[in-house]
Amino acid sequence: MDRACYEEIAGILHGLLIRLDDRLPGKDITLxxxxxxxNELGLALEQLADVLSEDEKPLSPEERANILALVDRMQMDDRVPHALTFCPAR
Known part of the structure; x- marks a missing residue:
């Protein structure tokens, strides 16, 4: 992944943390x-999905789409999409 792509994905992930801060414990946001x-972007996305799914936190359609778009873009496996199945619609 080139630097520009990394920076863009990192920015999207930071933006998701801000949008989801009301549904994530502070310690998990920090982690x-x-x-x-x-530069552990895949791990960050997996951790985000895991934390949301553990407490079955709701996601808006846009939030879910943004997360799944990152999964596709980063060519990740189905761990994140599977975790998100435990998150109801908001």
């Missing part, structure tokens, strides 16, 4: 942000 800053 996910650290993953992003360490």
């Amino acid at each position: 996910i942000a650290e993953f992003i800053d360490a």
